[in-house]
Amino acid sequence: MTSPRLNREVIAMRVARELSDGKYVNLGTGIPTLVSQFTPEGYNIVYHSESGVLNYGPLAKEGEEDIDLINAGGQFLAPVPGMAFFTSADAFAMVRGGHIDITVLGAFQVSEHGDLANWILPTRGIGNIGGAMDLVAGARRIIIAMEHTDSRNQPKVVLECTLPLTGSRCVSLIVTDVAVIEVTPSGLVLKEVAPAWTPEEVQSITEPWLIISRDLKEMEI
Numbered sequence: 001m002t003s004p005r006l007n008r009e010v011i012a013m014r015v016a017r018e019l020s021d022g023k024y025v026n027l028g029t030g031i032p033t034l035v036s037q038f039t040p041e042g043y044n045i046v047y048h049s050e051s052g053v054l055n056y057g058p059l060a061k062e063g064e065e066d067i068d069l070i071n072a073g074g075q076f077l078a079p080v081p082g083m084a085f086f087t088s089a090d091a092f093a094m095v096r097g098g099h100i101d102i103t104v105l106g107a108f109q110v111s112e113h114g115d116l117a118n119w120i121l122p123t124r125g126i127g128n129i130g131g132a133m134d135l136v137a138g139a140r141r142i143i144i145a146m147e148h149t150d151s152r153n154q155p156k157v158v159l160e161c162t163l164p165l166t167g168s169r170c171v172s173l174i175v176t177d178v179a180v181i182e183v184t185p186s187g188l189v190l191k192e193v194a195p196a197w198t199p200e201e202v203q204s205i206t207e208p209w210l211i212i213s214r215d216l217k218e219m220e221i
Contacts, residue, residue, distance in 0.1 A: 003196040005147070005177040006219070013038045013221045015104055015145050015175050019045050023101040024094075026050070026135055028118075029073040030106035031145040033059075036071075048100060050131040052091045053077065054084040072131070092131065095138040103139035105132060107146045107174075109161045112208035114171035114183040116144070117163035136167030148176035149205050157181065157188070158207040178202055180219060187211050192219040 006014075012034035019025055019035075021043045027033050036047050037058045046055045049072045057080040060066065065076035069083075094100060109117040119132055136142055150156055157174060174181040179202045180192035190210040193202055199212050 003178075003194070003201060006194050007177070009034055009037070010221055011145050011175055011177055014180065014219055015143055016040060017220065018143055018173065018175075019043065019102065021045070024048055024099060026095065026100050026103040026139060027072060028103065028105040028132065028135070032104040032106060033071050033073040033075055035104055035145070036077075048091065048094060050088060050091045050095070052086050052088050054086070054091075054094075055082045056080060092134060095131070095134045098138055098140070100135070100139040102141045102143060103135040104143045104145055105135065107144045107156060107171075108150070109156055109158050109163050110144055110146075110171055110174055110183075111158055111161045112183075112188050114169045115161050116142070116166045116171050117161040119166050120164055122164070132166045136170040141172050142167075142170050144171055144174045146174070146176055148178045148202075153205070155205055155207045178205070181206075181210070182213075184211075189213050190216060192217055194219050 008031050011031050016035050016038035024046045026048045027035050039045050048054050051070055051072060056077045058078050060076040060078045069077040071077055105118060107116055107118040116136060171183050178194045178197050179190060182189040182191050188208055188210050190199055191213045195218055203210050
């Protein structure tokens with residue numbers, strides 16, 4: 001019997017624990033957009049979107065959507081005090097100017113060296129060049145939030161990316177539905193496993209060899 005995997009919301013909750021008070025954080029499309037729902041209590045985290053929104057909060061409740069308030073994934077945002085709006089050009093200037101502390105992105109593949117492929121699936125013709133290239137070059141820390149395997153149950157944490165790269169040696173941390181993995185100069189370090197998962201099970205769906213942390217623990221949400 002296969003151990004249960006964490007859902008998208010729980011992955012986002014775990015990523016939110018990596019955020020520090022006062023940081024400027026960009027959230028990419030997919031699972032990353034959910035992170036703003038789980039801001040640690042008492043923290044003032046300034047969320048940024050390439051669409052031209054700064055200092056936003058949770059998603060809007062059903063029936064309270066405003067077409068002018070959206071995140072990078074096109075999801076509606078709830079209005080909060082202190083939100084700022086500007087052009088997409090200004091939003092990208094923040095990224096290119098090095099003003100983003102952390103970006104949380106999804107991925108198709110992450111290599112053992114921290115290379116990232118997340119902008120196109122050539123076999124399906126899905127994807128386009130966008131803000132991810134600027135983010136991996138301009139943000140100080142890159143966290144990946146994704147499922148551990150693809151729709152065919154093939155590893156997304158790989159020895160070498162076979163898909164076109166978004167950035168080279170840029171990823172710091174990988175949070176998936178089964179594990180938390182740190183990218184280090186010595187290799188990939190398995191820091192946490194999902195409840196009911198063993199390091200051996202995580203390794204079985206991970207292409208590179210994982211270094212087991214001495215402080216390995218169950219994922220904390």
